[in-house]
Amino acid sequence: QLQLQESGPGLVKPSETLSLTCTVSGASITSHTSYWAWIRQPPGKGLEWIGSISHGGTTFYKSSLRSRVTISVDTSKNQFSLKMISVLAGDTAVYYCARAWRRAFDPWGPGTPVTV
Amino acid sequence: SHDLTQAPSVSVSPGQTATITCSGDKLGDKYSSWYQQKPGQAPVLVIYQDSKRPSGIPERFSGSTSANTATLTISGTQAMDEADYYCQAWDGDTAAGVVFGGGTKLTVL
Numbered sequence: 001q002l003q004l005q006e007s008g009p010g011l012v013k014p015s016e017t018l019s020l021t022c023t024v025s026g027a028s029i030t031s032h033t034s035y036w037a038w039i040r041q042p043p044g045k046g047l048e049w050i051g052s053i054s055h056g057g058t059t060f061y062k063s064s065l066r067s068r069v070t071i072s073v074d075t076s077k078n079q080f081s082l083k084m085i086s087v088l089a090g091d092t093a094v095y096y097c098a099r100a101w102r103r104a105f106d107p108w109g110p111g112t113p114v115t116v
Numbered sequence: 117s118h119d120l121t122q123a124p125s126v127s128v129s130p131g132q133t134a135t136i137t138c139s140g141d142k143l144g145d146k147y148s149s150w151y152q153q154k155p156g157q158a159p160v161l162v163i164y165q166d167s168k169r170p171s172g173i174p175e176r177f178s179g180s181t182s183a184n185t186a187t188l189t190i191s192g193t194q195a196m197d198e199a200d201y202y203c204q205a206w207d208g209d210t211a212a213g214v215v216f217g218g219g220t221k222l223t224v225l
Contacts, residue, residue: 047204103164103165104161104164105161108159108160110157
């Protein structure tokens with residue numbers, strides 16, 4: 001059964017860099033049918049797609065975040081990661097990782113809260 | 117703001133049909149998905165590719181699309197269906213251009 005789990009610091013200072021990792025279990029991250037994504041949800045608000053990465057490392061980012069975000073994959077650890085530079089208070093959110101599957105996201109990790 | 121528009125809230129009586137809509141430019145030309153999110157939990161996919169149900173999702177959940185609107189229908193709504201519902205659109209064949217709606221709070225009275 002495919003499962004995802006986010007990990008990383010829960011508190012980041014303004015202007016510093018947020019780094020999160022998503023560990024994938026139950027399937028190989030190199031599956032040719034899958035992309036992997038980061039999605040966030042500010043407190044009391046809706047969902048926001050941050051970006052996605054293919055097993056081969058091709059990345060796609062939300063245009064308004066592209067200058068601050070990098071998503072990468074570590075196939076040796078079956079993980080993919082999010083790095084966001086110059087964080088602001090508005091980046092405070094629960095961050096989810098998910099598999100992009102058939103033009104949807106399923107499953108999702110439980111989410112990790114990040115406070116800036 | 118969100119590229120996809122949803123009503124903030126919808127109310128339904130138990131056993132009745134709940135209809136949640138999502139509107140966006142040329143939404144019918146894109147693939148739409150729907151997610152259910154209960155408090156403190158991660159979203160769960162309930163409809164993908166406009167009208168398909170993932171394994172384990174009850175048959176009372178169905179989806180449809182028209183030119184600019186995607187619709188999630190819950191037939192015979194149960195108390196356990198009370199949750200936030202988000203639509204999501206995927207434009208094209210690549211993993212770019214993903215947008216979510218602002219969410220609809222479904223209350224089962």
